[in-house]
Amino acid sequence: MLELSLCGAELLLRDGLMRADLGISGGRLTGTGMGRRIDLSGFRVLPGIVDLHGDGFERHLAPRRGAMKDLSAGLASAEAELAANGITTAYLAQFWSWEGGMRGRDFALRFLRALRDYRGTGTDLRAQLRFELFMLDDYGDFEATVAEYGVAYVVFNDHLPHDALNRGKRPPRLTGQALKGGRSPEAHLAMMKELHRHMTGVAPAVAGLAQRLGERGVALGSHDDDTADLRRGWHKRGVTIAEFPETQAAAAEACGLGDAVVLGAPNVVRGGSHSGNASAADLVRDGLCDALASDYHYPAPRQAALILSQEVGLEKAWALVSEGPARVLGLTDRGVLEADKRADLVVLDGEGRIGATIAGGRVTYLSGAVAERFLG
CATH class of the missing domain: 3.20.20.140 (Metal-dependent hydrolases)
Structure with a gap:
């Protein structure tokens, strides 16, 4: 499974959008970044x-x-x-x-x-x-x-x-x-x-x-x-x-x-x-x-x-x-971006298009500019 730190994106939390890092480890979300850093500046990460x-x-x-x-x-x-x-x-x-x-x-x-x-x-x-x-x-x-x-x-x-x-x-x-x-x-x-x-x-x-x-x-x-x-x-x-x-x-x-x-x-x-x-x-x-x-x-x-x-x-x-x-x-165990929840998330660009989907800590979809960020 992925060991990643998603950096620079706006995260959709319970209180609204907030710029923060989000980690993924062992199929779960972590409050701090772990593993390889992915710069997602300009994108939004949602549950x-x-x-x-x-x-x-x-x-x-x-x-x-x-x-x-x-x-x-x-x-x-x-x-x-x-x-x-x-x-x-x-x-x-x-x-x-x-x-x-x-x-x-x-x-x-x-x-x-x-x-x-x-x-x-x-x-x-x-x-x-x-x-x-x-x-x-x-x-x-x-x-x-x-x-x-x-x-x-x-x-x-x-x-x-x-x-x-x-x-x-x-x-x-x-x-x-x-x-x-x-x-x-x-x-x-x-x-x-x-x-x-x-x-x-x-x-x-x-x-x-x-x-x-x-x-x-x-x-x-x-x-x-x-x-x-x-x-x-x-x-x-x-x-x-x-x-x-x-x-x-x-x-x-x-x-x-x-x-x-x-x-x-x-x-x-x-x-x-x-x-x-x-x-x-x-x-x-x-x-x-x-x-x-x-x-x-x-x-x-x-x-x-x-x-x-x-x-x-x-x-x-x-x-x-x-x-x-x-x-x-x-x-x-899901539905929100919080530590210890299942690592289920989507990455949206500024027009609301899906660039990535991660389910249970596994990449299930990757496309466009977001794919370029993940693939380096």
């Missing part, structure tokens, strides 16, 4: 990005349906993209869903095996499993899988088109979804109708599963809450992370209950939700956000933090992609 929810890895694992047989090669490609975007800890959001294909149970198991065996360049890659509530026959297998692979973060989803099914209408995007899952549209629709029919059995099953997972220390989140009542219901089950709440009311309820709110960084970059939901930037301004996540676009956390920094300051904005997400999942 590495902690990404709580991202599915951008999917296109690396399967650029075309069925095209990628060796998932380890896809994980290496995904890690390269993560590093190039300053992400040092990444929760890869993998579905366990009735939708099938890359979102199905079998692919989830392949993914977990590949991730367990993967040896990367330093980025801390972790699994988040997104479980579809209405898969009542899968509850036992899912719970056993969480235990077997040590999955520490589970998010509950419900992507069934209940409104259309209640009205007897053909759900939108049925044909495309069916083909991705390897089914005919008729078979796919029949399966959705059968799952939808078991509405009354879902609530007690979810409550039991959430209680058992929570007792084992698994962090639990809900997805796309659209009402305060829905968020309150999840809170009562011990599900204390609200991912991407769709309304201001749901986000406010989460905060009022002491739950964590995770918003999509692409929403900030776009200037609003692409589906008409609440504006993430507005929720940040209202103090209703603990963390920003990449969602589907790995460049977005850095971009969103820099956009928000114009309004709320760099230390507060960057905390939403570093210290904030680390706190949400209890990662006390």
